[in-house]
Amino acid sequence: MVTFIEKGFLYGFILGLSLGFFIVPYKEVSPMGEGVTETTYLNLVDFIIPLMRVSVFTAVIGGLVGFFFYRKKNKSLQ
Structure with a gap:
């Protein structure tokens, strides 16, 4: 049971980390007027x-998905 949850947690973390690079903004763009913009990059x-x-x-x-897969697998074995 623990391996299913651990694998689900690990895979979810890796997936979230890679998707987070695309979702989380790393800069702020502010219009200053007359077509001029200011770009400020966030601190690390x-x-x-x-x-x-x-x-x-x-x-x-x-981890929750791994837990439910474990429960489904055990119900099918009984």
Whole structure:
């Protein structure tokens, strides 16, 4: 049982980390007027915290999916 949950958690974390690189913004673009924009890149800490939040959320969902797969597999064996 533990291996199903651990694998689901690990795969969910890796999937969330890779998707988070596309979802979490790393810069802020502000219009200054007359067609001029200002681009401010976020500090590393300001980027990593939301990235970890997305990764841990998908890891928990992956762990739940692993748990339900384990339950389904055990019901089919009985």
